[in-house]
Amino acid sequence: MDPSDLGALVTLDALLQTSSVSAAAGRLGLSTPAVSHALARLRERFGDPLLVRAGRRMVLTPRAEALRPQVHEALAVAAQVFVSPTLFEPETLDRTFTVSMTDYVLAVFGGALEERLCARAPNLDLRVLANAVDDPERLRSGETDLAIGIYGQLPPEMRTRPLITDRLICVVREGHPVVRKRLSIEQFTRLPHVQIAPRGRPGGYVDDLLAERGLSRRVARAFPYFRVALETTARADYILTVSERIARALGPQLGLRLLEPPLPLEPFALSMVWHPRFASDPGHTWLRQQLVEVTQALDHPGARRRLSASDPTTGGGRKRRPRRSS
Secondary structure (H helix, E strand, C coil): CCHHHHHHHHHHHHHHHHCCHHHHHHHHCCCHHHHHHHHHHHHHHHCCCCEEEECCEEEECHHHHHHHHHHHHHHHHHHHHHCCCCCCCHHHCCCEEEEECCHHHHHHHHHHHHHHHHHHCCCCEEEEECCCCCHHHHHHHCCCCEEEECCCCCCCCCEEEEEEEECEEEEEECCCCCCCCCCCHHHHHHCCEEEECCCCCCCCHHHHHHHHCCCCCCEEEEECCHHHHHHHHHHCCCEEEEEHHHHHHHHHHHCEEEECCCCCCCCEEEEEEECHHHCCCHHHHHHHHHHHHHHCCCCCCCCECCCCCCCHHHCCCCCCCCCCCC
8 A cells, every 4th residue: 555545545534524625625734725636636546526516515426425434434443553552441531422222222221321331431421312224324434333222134344242132012001991901912903003113114023913914003103212102102092012121111100001912022132233443442342341231131032133124124125024113
């Protein structure tokens, strides 16, 4: 590799991240003409314009869009060469971590994690984002440091580790006029449902199981948040199929009754996912270890570890039993 290649890579990353010659120049501490000349050389080298004008702004070409995460990742890896290894002490960790997860995670083990982080790493800041279909891409780009959820087929470079398992149960409000001690399949298909869809897509595992039996249900309300779904079910005559751990944690105080579902619903596993560039990062490794330790007792034997390709949160595929929206 020619030494000038690394400098060109830095310039290319600034251009791809900002989509602007002047903004890239500001980021690099160079003049706008110097970056403009560098862009001309990069265009010749790649045989692609990389940045093209769209009205008053510049936009990336498809080739540039494809290069953007690769270049950013390559620079992040290169930067680690110049980091001097030191003895890691969580008490001195002064860093912000961005984590994708649902309010389910926060309700089930967020409290235990919070106590641990406050006691052991008081200067660590945590920024939580909702799970999204593009969680893997956000990890690749560095927008997030860690994702916690249930995923289907992930990019091959991603690292994963199961954290907890759970199972699905049904809840209805106390005093429901139809559902008594037992929930029948006839009631399940006839009465309106609340659905939790953290990534915003309809359908899912329960609907697929019903379809296999020639049945369907009416989803009257769909929310991305577990607590909102539970609170809505507590106020109206709905059925909610939800993770058992959060139902037991919040259900009694909301006036909800827990019932066995009239379908054979298998346990599922919740995992954390991260990009391999953080595999040896001391702070990232320490945070992952805290998550493992606060969740080590929360397990169901034989739980499924990933969504199937047919689940709507994975973007499609062949029809098999999915494992996310309930």
